[in-house]
Amino acid sequence: LAATIHDVARISRVSIGTVSRVINNSPRVDPGTRARVLRAIEDLDFRPSRLGRRLSTGKTHSIAVVVPFLTRESVVERLRGIAGVLVSTDYDLVVFNLETREQLDHALAQVVRRDRVDGFILIGSTPSDDELAAIEKTGQACVLLDARHPRLPSVAGNDVKGGRLAARHLLGLGHRRIAFIGEEPREAFNTPASRLRGRGVRLELRANGLELTPEYTAVGEQGRGRARELALGLLALPEPPTAIICASDIQALGALEAARELDIAVPAELSVVGYDDLEIAGHLGLTTIRQALFESGMQAARMLVAQLSGGPPRQSVALIDIMLVARATSGPPGRAQARSRRTTSRKCRRAASGAADR
Amino acid sequence: LAATIHDVARISRVSIGTVSRVINNSPRVDPGTRARVLRAIEDLDFRPSRLGRRLSTGKTHSIAVVVPFLTRESVVERLRGIAGVLVSTDYDLVVFNLETREQLDHALAQVVRRDRVDGFILIGSTPSDDELAAIEKTGQACVLLDARHPRLPSVAGNDVKGGRLAARHLLGLGHRRIAFIGEEPREAFNTPASRLRGRGVRLELRANGLELTPEYTAVGEQGRGRARELALGLLALPEPPTAIICASDIQALGALEAARELDIAVPAELSVVGYDDLEIAGHLGLTTIRQALFESGMQAARMLVAQLSGGPPRQSVALIDIMLVARATSGPPGRAQARSRRTTSRKCRRAASGAADR
DNA sequence: TTGTAGGCGTTATCAC
DNA sequence: GTGATAACGCCTACAA
Numbered sequence: 001l002a003a004t005i006h007d008v009a010r011i012s013r014v015s016i017g018t019v020s021r022v023i024n025n026s027p028r029v030d031p032g033t034r035a036r037v038l039r040a041i042e043d044l045d046f047r048p049s050r051l052g053r054r055l056s057t058g059k060t061h062s063i064a065v066v067v068p069f070l071t072r073e074s075v076v077e078r079l080r081g082i083a084g085v086l087v088s089t090d091y092d093l094v095v096f097n098l099e100t101r102e103q104l105d106h107a108l109a110q111v112v113r114r115d116r117v118d119g120f121i122l123i124g125s126t127p128s129d130d131e132l133a134a135i136e137k138t139g140q141a142c143v144l145l146d147a148r149h150p151r152l153p154s155v156a157g158n159d160v161k162g163g164r165l166a167a168r169h170l171l172g173l174g175h176r177r178i179a180f181i182g183e184e185p186r187e188a189f190n191t192p193a194s195r196l197r198g199r200g201v202r203l204e205l206r207a208n209g210l211e212l213t214p215e216y217t218a219v220g221e222q223g224r225g226r227a228r229e230l231a232l233g234l235l236a237l238p239e240p241p242t243a244i245i246c247a248s249d250i251q252a253l254g255a256l257e258a259a260r261e262l263d264i265a266v267p268a269e270l271s272v273v274g275y276d277d278l279e280i281a282g283h284l285g286l287t288t289i290r291q292a293l294f295e296s297g298m299q300a301a302r303m304l305v306a307q308l309s310g311g312p313p314r315q316s317v318a319l320i321d322i323m324l325v326a327r328a329t330s331g332p333p334g335r336a337q338a339r340s341r342r343t344t345s346r347k348c349r350r351a352a353s354g355a356a357d358r
Numbered sequence: 359l360a361a362t363i364h365d366v367a368r369i370s371r372v373s374i375g376t377v378s379r380v381i382n383n384s385p386r387v388d389p390g391t392r393a394r395v396l397r398a399i400e401d402l403d404f405r406p407s408r409l410g411r412r413l414s415t416g417k418t419h420s421i422a423v424v425v426p427f428l429t430r431e432s433v434v435e436r437l438r439g440i441a442g443v444l445v446s447t448d449y450d451l452v453v454f455n456l457e458t459r460e461q462l463d464h465a466l467a468q469v470v471r472r473d474r475v476d477g478f479i480l481i482g483s484t485p486s487d488d489e490l491a492a493i494e495k496t497g498q499a500c501v502l503l504d505a506r507h508p509r510l511p512s513v514a515g516n517d518v519k520g521g522r523l524a525a526r527h528l529l530g531l532g533h534r535r536i537a538f539i540g541e542e543p544r545e546a547f548n549t550p551a552s553r554l555r556g557r558g559v560r561l562e563l564r565a566n567g568l569e570l571t572p573e574y575t576a577v578g579e580q581g582r583g584r585a586r587e588l589a590l591g592l593l594a595l596p597e598p599p600t601a602i603i604c605a606s607d608i609q610a611l612g613a614l615e616a617a618r619e620l621d622i623a624v625p626a627e628l629s630v631v632g633y634d635d636l637e638i639a640g641h642l643g644l645t646t647i648r649q650a651l652f653e654s655g656m657q658a659a660r661m662l663v664a665q666l667s668g669g670p671p672r673q674s675v676a677l678i679d680i681m682l683v684a685r686a687t688s689g690p691p692g693r694a695q696a697r698s699r700r701t702t703s704r705k706c707r708r709a710a711s712g713a714a715d716r
Numbered sequence: 717t718t719g720t721a722g723g724c725g726t727t728a729t730c731a732c
Numbered sequence: 733g734t735g736a737t738a739a740c741g742c743c744t745a746c747a748a
Contacts, residue, residue: 001472001495001496002471002472002473004724004725004726005725005726006725014734014735015734015735015736016725016726016727016735016736017727017728017729017734017735017736017737018733018734018735020726020727020728021733021734023726023727024727028733028734029733029734030733030734033733033734047471048725048726049473049724049725049726050473050474050725050726051409051412051413051416051418051473051724051725051726052413052724052725052726052727052740053725053726053727054409054412054413054725054726054740055409055410055412055413055724055725055726055727055740055741055742056725056726056727056728056739056740057726057727057740058409058740060409062450062452070434070437070438070441071434071438073431076428076429076434079428079453079455080428080429080455083428083453083454083455084455087454087455087461092420092452092474093452093453093454094420094450094451094452094453095437095441095451095452095453096441096445096451097437097438097441097442097445103445113360113405114360115360115407115408115409115410115741116408116450138360224641253641257641280638280641283582283611283615283638362740362741362742363741363742363743364741372718372719373718373719373720374719374720374741374742374743375718375719375720375721375743375744376717376718376719378742378743378744379717379718379743379744381742381743382743386717386718387717387718388717388718391717391718406741406742407740407741407742408741409740409741409742410724410740410741410742410743411741411742411743412724412741412742413723413724413725413726413740413741413742413743414723414724414741414742414743414744415724415742415743416724473725
């Protein structure tokens with residue numbers, strides 16, 4: 001039903017070779033015939049078949065994005081950024097969502113084949129050495145997003161700096177007992193972000209003569225529930241922290257939940273800082289570190305496209321800007337209120353925010 | 359670098375035809391040679407080129423998902439469901455994200471070509487008549503998700519029933535003044551969900567001798583901010599509602615925000631019901647209508663795959679199960695508290711939930 | 717059961 | 733400038 005290059009050739013009374021040259025606007029074609037061909041193309045509503053072109057050029061004209069946990073809003077934002085730049089190229093965006101490490105291996109095995117995609121972006125996971133070898137063998141373009149590898153170009157937030165910013169903010173408010181809740185890399189994805197954020201906190205504290213003790217460092221799997229448990233643990237210490245920095249906004253939600261359960265006022269008795277600045281952070285008034293998530297996706301996509309259509313230095317690392325957004329969950333320490341007020345407090349807090357149903 | 363069918367043929371000393379038959383496990387091949395060929399395939403780590411296969415069969419082996427507003431968590435959940443079933447087929451999942459109606463047109467124009475994808479899923483938007491004609495012309499498979507069209511198979515939640523459930527819940531609690539906040543279809547996407555939910559509310563009220571007056575019906579563009587404004591309007595009425603049903607959880611957040619600003623206690627003075635049961639709903643204790651979002655995606659993908667590899671009735675409509683999840687934002691009406699308590703109330707509510715920064 | 721050959725829709729390399 | 737013609741990698745009659 002669809003017109004092919006042969007139809008165009010027939011109508012415009014030239015050979016398919018000439019039509020091909022017109023399509024790929026080669027300079028070596030007579031203006032007159034070009035016009036004739038173009039008109040035939042117009043008339044037949046001909047558009048070159050991607051399939052044929054792909055086979056002939058060996059390029060798939062599509063790129064893959066391998067995303068672990070599409071559940072995470074931060075990941076989705078990055079994906080949007082990628083989609084945003086790819087829409088104006090003619091690369092198809094093929095999505096591989098993963099929930100387990102095996103799926104990662106599987107996806108990489110699928111993706112790392114010249115005839116599947118021309119290149120790909122790995123979000124929040126680092127390939128193993130074997131995988132890297134396979135990638136280099138096929139010569140596919142690859143960009144890491146929210147992850148790093150010495151031999152691969154990448155786009156990542158400055159997580160260490162983010163940790164430092166959070167710590168500095170709290171130190172500036174007068175806090176001395178600052179704890180950190182981090183995320184364990186899930187399913188062996190090797191995500192370093194949480195670890196780096198923790199390191200930033202540690203460095204900043206150290207620069208101010210303090211230590212981030214193991215006692216004040218709680219790491220567990222991602223998600224609100226686990227973070228709540230970790231926070232409960234921290235707050236039950238003989239000398240509980242007056243501030244908690246979390247490696248993600250979601251974890252910060254868990255920390256807030258714990259505080260609510262323990263009837264600890266935020267920020268009067270406890271400051272909480274998150275990471276990412278998801279939409280919900282704005283709603284809850286959560287102090288957090290904002291990453292340019294959307295832009296990071298755009299950046300990664302641009303790097304990949306450039307690599308695909310040029311072959312610039314395979315090596316480059318882009319650091320995404322971050323900033324602290326101070327809201328209502330952080331404040332000066334030690335403003336604990338009298339018991340009577342706290343009791344009243346609890347009741348209405350319950351009424352206002354409701355209790356989570358689990 | 360990669361092995362081709364010819365290599366396999368050479369190694370196993372048969373013709374490419376035979377190799378092809380082995381690949382597509384045709385019964386008409388000698389067990390002995392089959393074994394030989396299989397071993398060669400193994401040795402060479404040969405996998406048939408998708409490119410070649412595509413061109414030869416005319417199938418792209420990929421399906422597109424056209425998603426408006428990947429920002430919406432509900433949409434992402436659906437996408438996850440789709441990805442979940444496609445991963446075990448060998449269809450590639452190509453994502454088209456849209457933020458404007460022009461992009462929809464553009465995407466459809468791209469997608470509706472046999473050589474681009476074999477079929478596609480449209481989330482939350484209905485094709486125009488022209489577009490439908492184009493689709494039918496190419497004979498591509500198409501499934502609507504969270505939308506409907508008389509001539510297209512679709513998967514959608516029972517929105518009318520959802521609206522009724524929400525209304526019934528509030529009526530059961532004793533409410534008589536029930537308002538509805540809905541979403542205007544954005545960018546002419548023709549999304550009917552919000553309207554249907556409103557209709558459900560109306561029907562249920564009517565069945566109980568009540569009317570959903572225009573005064574109590576507030577519709578505006580999606581998003582928390584606009585919903586907040588609408589709620590402020592409703593609550594400023596001479597006779598304000600004692601309960602508000604929102605067409606989405608996000609809008610419910612806006613309603614809660616408005617209540618907080620006006621110092622109206624939830625659920626004592628105002629009940630709020632959302633729709634979707636997003637993650638945040640659990641966190642905030644929001645009463646809402648739960649849709650099986652993930653499953654709806656799976657269902658749509660299954661229907662599409664079935665259609666692609668069989669050609670069963672092109673017409674079918676799947677309704678997704680829904681249920682009401684009662685949490686902490688709904689309760690009996692008219693328990694307004696004395697002024698003094700309300701004042702105290704406000705303070706601690708602020709402390710607990712924090713104020714949004716805008 | 718197996719091999720041969722034509723075709724899928726392009727691009728690219730030749731001659732002319 | 734333009735036109736044959738050979739790839740590209742696979743599938744599938746048809747023939748043997």
